Amino acid sequence: AQSVTQPDIHITVSEGASLELRCNYSYGATPYLFWYVQSPGQGLQLLLKYFSGDTLVQGIKGFEAEFKRSQSSFNLRKPSVHWSDAAEYFCAVVDSYSGAGSYQLTFGKGTKLSVIP
Amino acid sequence: DAMVIQNPRYQVTQFGKPVTLSCSQTLNHNVMYWYQQKSSQAPKLLFHYYDKDFNNEADTPDNFQSRRPNTSFCFLDIRSPGLGDAAMYLCATSRGGTSGRTDTQYFGPGTRLTVL
Secondary structure, rough: OOOOEEOOOEEEOOOOOOOEEEEEOOOOOOOOOEEEEEOOOOOEEEEEEEOOOOOEEEHHOOOOEEEHHHHHEEEHHHEEOOOOOEEEEEEEEEEOOOOOOEEEEEEEOEEEEEEEE | OOOEEOOOEEEEEEOOOOOEEEEEEEOOOOEEEHHHHHHHOOOEEEEEEEEEEEOOOOOOOOEEEEEEOOEEEEEEEEEEOOOOOOOOEEEEEEHHHHHHHHOOOOOOOOOEEEOO
């Protein structure tokens, strides 16, 4: 089984500051990676995904992530954080693909982002 | 807008009283998933349907069942809820088929279950 590690449980940044959320994965082949965001009491919203090609991926809400195979990382970044970005962020990797078109996502434990006005 | 809808958003039940959570989708996706997310934890897959084929995760308790009467709807039944079943239950869908590993799962807003 694959695993995803998000080393930071909680991060606090000031509004307007830059942000980087870390994600490390364990996977032998080319991983398929996602970042989701979850606001309090809400479901998961897809921010971006990496399947292949350009290792710098652009997502919604001004987020981007960079896939680095040598470091087994897929860190999420944003140049200037807004107060509305306060939420929990989950990194996930495709695991246990059935071959018939369904698969299991393995999630990291999440990083909670707080934003200081 | 095409979407994944979960009802109710909040559900309160009593210890041992059966409860059913609902998920519907307008995406016409083949695959529907149910996840359990306890407080401050990652979502954990309970089971999923590929069309009418049911796939249960090995460690999903027997207390949890699911039904998918048609493409659009999927239900999660908890036969005898315990205090440990209090959680957010998330439904997700994906296209399936030839999309393969490059498929994306789309999540509903979740149902928060409280067990008294």
